[in-house]
Amino acid sequence: MSEFVNNGVLDVIQQWEAIKDKLNQDEACNFCWDFFAPYTSKRANIIKDNGKCCVYIILKREGGNSFGSNLNFDNDKGYYGRKESFETYTLDFVIASKEGVNNYNELLPNEVENSRHAEIFEPLRKCIQSKLITEICEQVPLTSWSGKYLFDQDDEIYYGIKINITQRFYEE
Helix, strand or coil: CCCCEECCEECHHHHHHHHHHHHHHCCHHHCCEEEEEEECHHHHCCCCCCCCCCEEEEEECCCCCCEEEECCEECCCEECCCEEEEEEEEEEEEEECCCCCCCCCCCCCCCHHHCHHHHHHHHHHHHHHHHHHHHHHHHCCEEEEEEEEEEEECCCCEEEEEEEEEEEEEEC
């Protein structure tokens, strides 16, 4: 069982602090990384950019079910075997950007190489798909994940990618 699962509970905060540290140690995807866990969009809005152009990993627990278990039940013995539990949460991977930058080529001059597509969206998506998903799976396996692009997020004008994660783990 993972070092992040204790008494049938996945410590997502501890897991992501460790992943963030490893990403920084490896200089993953040529970014620096910082982790926050405000849990809600309203609280995430008070996170201020520190000017280092790091990727902010922002954990949120909004929406549907955040955790639960599936039990194998036997009338005589109660549950038996392994208890399957899950954690569901979202992560925003965002970088502060300034106004007047192309998302791709909509403003003149059409400098795609300096666009958010080239500097934020494409490298973040590649990094999430190749590096981050692997890092997560090495800790506690993923059941599913999906993502979407974020534009003009919060007061700091963050751009990036939001991923929804479901992790499943077993308790003996």
